[in-house]
Amino acid sequence: MSKGITGRNEDYSQWYNELVSKADLAEHSAVRGCMVIKPYGYAIWEKMQAALDQMFKDTGHSNAYFPLFIPKSFFSKEASHVEGFATECAVVTHYRLKNDGNGQIIVDEEAKLEEELIVRPTSETIIWNTYKGWIQSYRDLPILVNQWANVVRWEMRTRLFLRTAEFLWQEGHTAHETKEEAVEETERMLEVYATFAEHWMALPVIRGKKTETERFAGALDTYCIEALMQDGKALQAGTSHFLGQNFAKAFDVKFTSKEGKLDYVWATSWGVSTRLMGALIMAHSDDAGLVLPPKLAPIQVVIVPIYKTTEESQQIGALADEWIADLKAKGISVKYDDRDTQRPGFKFAEWELKGVPVRVAVGARDLQNCTVELARRDTQTKETVNRQGLSERIVALLDDIQENIYKKALSYRNEHITEVNSYEEFKRVLEGKGGFIAAHWDGTPETEKRVKEETKATIRCIPLDNKQEAGTCIFTGKPSAQRVLFAKAY
Amino acid sequence: MSKGITGRNEDYSQWYNELVSKADLAEHSAVRGCMVIKPYGYAIWEKMQAALDQMFKDTGHSNAYFPLFIPKSFFSKEASHVEGFATECAVVTHYRLKNDGNGQIIVDEEAKLEEELIVRPTSETIIWNTYKGWIQSYRDLPILVNQWANVVRWEMRTRLFLRTAEFLWQEGHTAHETKEEAVEETERMLEVYATFAEHWMALPVIRGKKTETERFAGALDTYCIEALMQDGKALQAGTSHFLGQNFAKAFDVKFTSKEGKLDYVWATSWGVSTRLMGALIMAHSDDAGLVLPPKLAPIQVVIVPIYKTTEESQQIGALADEWIADLKAKGISVKYDDRDTQRPGFKFAEWELKGVPVRVAVGARDLQNCTVELARRDTQTKETVNRQGLSERIVALLDDIQENIYKKALSYRNEHITEVNSYEEFKRVLEGKGGFIAAHWDGTPETEKRVKEETKATIRCIPLDNKQEAGTCIFTGKPSAQRVLFAKAY
Ligand SMILES: [Zn+2]
Ligand SMILES: [Zn+2]
Numbered sequence A, B: 001m002s003k004g005i006t007g008r009n010e011d012y013s014q015w016y017n018e019l020v021s022k023a024d025l026a027e028h029s030a031v032r033g034c035m036v037i038k039p040y041g042y043a044i045w046e047k048m049q050a051a052l053d054q055m056f057k058d059t060g061h062s063n064a065y066f067p068l069f070i071p072k073s074f075f076s077k078e079a080s081h082v083e084g085f086a087t088e089c090a091v092v093t094h095y096r097l098k099n100d101g102n103g104q105i106i107v108d109e110e111a112k113l114e115e116e117l118i119v120r121p122t123s124e125t126i127i128w129n130t131y132k133g134w135i136q137s138y139r140d141l142p143i144l145v146n147q148w149a150n151v152v153r154w155e156m157r158t159r160l161f162l163r164t165a166e167f168l169w170q171e172g173h174t175a176h177e178t179k180e181e182a183v184e185e186t187e188r189m190l191e192v193y194a195t196f197a198e199h200w201m202a203l204p205v206i207r208g209k210k211t212e213t214e215r216f217a218g219a220l221d222t223y224c225i226e227a228l229m230q231d232g233k234a235l236q237a238g239t240s241h242f243l244g245q246n247f248a249k250a251f252d253v254k255f256t257s258k259e260g261k262l263d264y265v266w267a268t269s270w271g272v273s274t275r276l277m278g279a280l281i282m283a284h285s286d287d288a289g290l291v292l293p294p295k296l297a298p299i300q301v302v303i304v305p306i307y308k309t310t311e312e313s314q315q316i317g318a319l320a321d322e323w324i325a326d327l328k329a330k331g332i333s334v335k336y337d338d339r340d341t342q343r344p345g346f347k348f349a350e351w352e353l354k355g356v357p358v359r360v361a362v363g364a365r366d367l368q369n370c371t372v373e374l375a376r377r378d379t380q381t382k383e384t385v386n387r388q389g390l391s392e393r394i395v396a397l398l399d400d401i402q403e404n405i406y407k408k409a410l411s412y413r414n415e416h417i418t419e420v421n422s423y424e425e426f427k428r429v430l431e432g433k434g435g436f437i438a439a440h441w442d443g444t445p446e447t448e449k450r451v452k453e454e455t456k457a458t459i460r461c462i463p464l465d466n467k468q469e470a471g472t473c474i475f476t477g478k479p480s481a482q483r484v485l486f487a488k489a490y
Helices: A012-022 A039-058 A079-088 A124-134 A179-200 A246-250 A275-284 A310-329 A344-353 A364-369 A390-415 A423-431 A445-455 B012-022 B039-058 B079-088 B124-134 B179-200 B246-250 B275-284 B310-329 B344-353 B364-369 B390-415 B423-431 B445-455
Strands: A026-028 A035-037 A069-071 A091-094 A097-099 A105-107 A112-119 A143-152 A166-176 A206-209 A221-228 A234-244 A254-256 A262-264 A266-273 A301-305 A334-336 A358-362 A371-376 A381-386 A417-419 A436-440 A458-463 A468-472 A479-487 B026-028 B035-037 B069-071 B091-094 B097-099 B105-107 B112-119 B143-152 B166-176 B206-209 B221-228 B234-244 B254-256 B262-264 B266-273 B301-305 B334-336 B358-362 B371-376 B381-386 B417-419 B436-440 B458-463 B468-472 B479-487
Touching (some): A012 A275, A035 A039, A035 A166, A039 A166, A039 A179, A069 A124, A179 A234, A221 A275, A221 A479, A234 A246, A234 A275, A246 A266, A275 A390, A301 A344, A310 A334, A310 A358, A358 A364, A371 A390, A390 A417, A423 A445, A445 A458, B035 B039, B035 B166, B039 B143, B039 B166, B069 B124, B124 B266, B179 B206, B221 B390, B221 B458, B266 B275, B301 B310, B301 B344, B310 B334, B358 B364, B445 B458
Parallel strands (some): A301 A334, B301 B358
Antiparallel strands (some): A206 A221, A206 A458, A358 A371, A371 A381, A436 A479, B097 B105, B206 B221, B221 B234, B254 B262, B371 B381
């Protein structure tokens, strides 16, 4: 197995692309901007989905499914919403092809739609149009619904998982009686995302609010979790929006309260996407390949037999059968790699590339000594241990790896939050060390825009429970009440 | 809870529509032909998905994801395939909207795609174009991949679940070294579908092959499972296609065999869709509402307390807590319906309408007598039983209901397979009793077409292991070697 991945320090972007390709996670399709998620990549996404879906259900949500297409007129009803998405919409205009008589397949102009359909870039409009029929009274509230779906946002420059024209995601859409309830829901789901990122992805995140400029099109408030990648760039890993009554007003969704009063419904929406795959890959992996947190690894343990004789092969096979049964009973996924077409060294490199957290190797000497060689992917260390109590040891090891990966990412992240007090310092840190930069800002979109134009850094968020601290804006020198987090971002 | 569902005998079609609506399964969306699958309907679909997905994985398949869009040129590569789907394709022609300056949102004509994109009606073409990059040698085979996705087939006349422009499905796409392997896979997946239909949906099916006329566009052979609905019409509940080398040739996918020979790859594809929801609803339900097989019921048991005093309410609540814990530990989903806004009679009717298999009611007298009232949805019978060993009793009851529903559907189906020996008899049975009609057919598409035009009956399938029996075609009088199954169908 020749890996030949470019080193992270050499070319981080190239390292990422090669890793996604060589670890069989995804590839570009023949359709501009659309990706193919390969089985190994999809298996990770399925584990993410399962964990998130359970968390959504545990917080009272149900899944449903809404149409792929949105009539153009719906899409236009919420002004800032359409403004946010209009320039990146795939538009369906016809519903039939025909043979042109010369053997060419062409669009049938007689099958032109009266009203164009937009392939959903997000579903607020079609969902709120539907909710109108579901909501009359406070008894119909809250509505706590989630959808797993594909969405399309036409992108000119795409990168696998990080930015693609079509991507997979979930979008929660909830409806509430009061503003307070809606805000609570927005915050609850942000916390669900943060918990998922930290406990499952081993990804430390900063919980915060977006500035007005960076808000979701149609939201009154956008909460987000922000993570840091190994190249010092930030990645928004999930957003939760407080939509106020904007969509209820656009679609005329009112309810009768307990007191008999008619009022517009309060809304939230929240989503994470296959972008999380990009975050997962970039946060932990190294120059030898993927590093996966055990909780999301499709294969948690690989067993590689090393033998010369058929007898050795059979002896190892018999031992492996036992371990596999033990591990499976403990809910651990195991692969026994007994391919006779590849040498052990090739297999070691392949499973390293694919990020399998624990490798068990067993050779002739191990048979004699009642030992195995245990290797952990995160630290790339190995030790020879007695095979007594192997499965318990592996369970503990997987826990330890999950924790270690998180701690490593956390200390990297914490080391890369830098307070600066001048624009010069800001630019120096941004171009050098990178990471989050905590700086005073005068609170205006104008300053935010100027800084972005000059440095490509954006305000990633205003952390929740941010320390209030008087200061002066690094750009304008105007007064500021708190620092905000800037960074270059994916 | 006033149900007011039209009776099946009165108007079967109306009964179905009302049931889908009143049981909160799905509704028409504002987008022509596209449905909204509501949370309760989607919960059933999720149970179906989970069971099928496990069966696919148990037979060695992995999930992956391919683009929503297919370039028109790909779509045109397999001649009979494009012929089959061209007249029902949603076509994306533009990738941007803009404001026309007068506040109207219009399609931006400057953002016209060079090549139109088809919203996938099925994914053979984009997948085989992808497989070309995955397959070089026999070592890369077999490829056993499944995709859960939405697809679009433009339909003018739609019915919720049964025929919609957008629907959800899974599509398996496999690639093999030999014809034999591909045929085996085709048959294996048909058997997976049949097992799922029978064991999970409690739906007896006939395994068969389609005639040439009814084959999938691009297949050499289409296997199917056919079920019978309560109005005597057949419903195709799943198909598995042997594609031969058609798509490999269209996309030039060759592999080097063990012997170093270059050959085209052999293919299968197979799918089931949200249409199964329609089959599930129609096969078992009655004039009081849904009847769900326990294995697919989102709520398997509902507990309804009947009390007058707070003390009674508390006593029943304490008992219910215990039962719920017991049942959940046994993997059974339970709902405790303690709404104080509705009376017990309303609740009984509502859960009946929604097809919850077992209802437990507990009142003041039950408290005294250590009893509960157990009602089963399938037979609409109830009995008062001692609450000793309640959860074990419920487990057994659920098994019994699952079996009973299946047996009932099976005897209905078996009673509705009629052998006929003349065209007169054929028409009489078709218009009267309905169901499957086993008749001799001369094997020609012409006769099949004429019969369809005259009677609306199609050949549903040639059953696997069909009895060979010399006879004469009921329509032409020409010789026939076997009977085939005709029916009117959904
Ligand atoms: Zn943030
Ligand atoms: Zn059939």
